[in-house]
Amino acid sequence: MKCVQCKQEKLSKEFPPSTITERCQHISSYCLRCLIAQLKDQNKTQRKCPECPAILTPQEVKALELAWDKAPFKIDVNSIGKIQPIIPDNGNITTGEFHVVMLNGQKTTLSLEENKTIIALRSNIFKKLQVNQAKQKLIYNGVELQDTVDRRPGNLSDYKIGPGCHVQLIVVLYNITRAEALKSLVFDLHWGYPANGSQDYLDGSCLLYAGDTFWRKYDYASVYYPSFPHMKHSGDMMDNAKKEGHQRIAAKLDQLPQDVTQLYFVLSSWKSPTIGHFKTPSFKLYDEAQPDKELCTYTIQQAANSQAVILCCVSRAGEGMWQVIQVGKFSAGNANDYDPIEISIGECALHG
Structure with missing residues (x-):
């Protein structure tokens, strides 16, 4: 922005x-x-x-x-891992601090002494951030950190992680495998009008990317593309009597072109300055065949002071396989101005 x-x-x-x-x-x-x-x-x-x-x-x-x-130090996620520490001749750095950064910009500082192995790092991330070890995807210098290296426990020194380094933490909420054959993904959004009772819109949008390139969007105005019938946005479904709004996005994952690598689901306020102006907003992301099995949970009230929030990303992980990744990144912008939202997505550096 x-x-x-x-x-x-x-x-x-x-x-x-x-x-x-x-x-x-x-x-x-x-x-x-x-x-x-x-x-x-x-x-x-x-x-x-x-x-x-x-x-x-x-x-x-x-x-x-x-x-x-009290403004925090601005972390450039795109440069995480590009500044290399000075490594001793033996390849081991055992003292000092390094940082774990989430996609929403949250930074946690850890000591090298207490996190010599990748397994220890996962354990301490769980203790500090309550992110289950099985959901942690750790990236440094474009490489995913592995628990084992050459049939032995993987160490931070294997990846030349030293004092001042930033490791990116991606929270994988759900893995969609070929065996599950999830065909139809649904994003379902409900909200109540602001306290003054005037009709307003809490927009649910889906931005599709091919790698780091924006491909197309689905929102209240761009509900359907005849040449690409595998996704559809419901548009606004408003109930003025109950003062409630509803939007729904459906995507057939198994029909998406191979070029499509990410689907970013975004909430944004239309007239009101922030999301917090809406009453009881809620959303569900689920498999249409299993509507009771939610693939992403996020407390919208966390974004009460923001105009928009990038909720999550459904990222291609291989042939017929996808990962639902937690983002929770606040942003300016809305369905009338996507530029700030696209910049925020770019800051995530989550490209296939």
């Missing part, structure tokens, strides 16, 4: 996570750095939003300044 002030492309996390004041009806187009600079240049007795007439209270200004002071 490009900041309107400095004109630079920024990560979504470099922008305020929600409206800068309750009186704003828009997501900030100023990155946090530029916003703080703008506020500092204003009269301290009456600071206002640089994009609308809304006046900020001293408490709101202080909250923004605190958010800037």
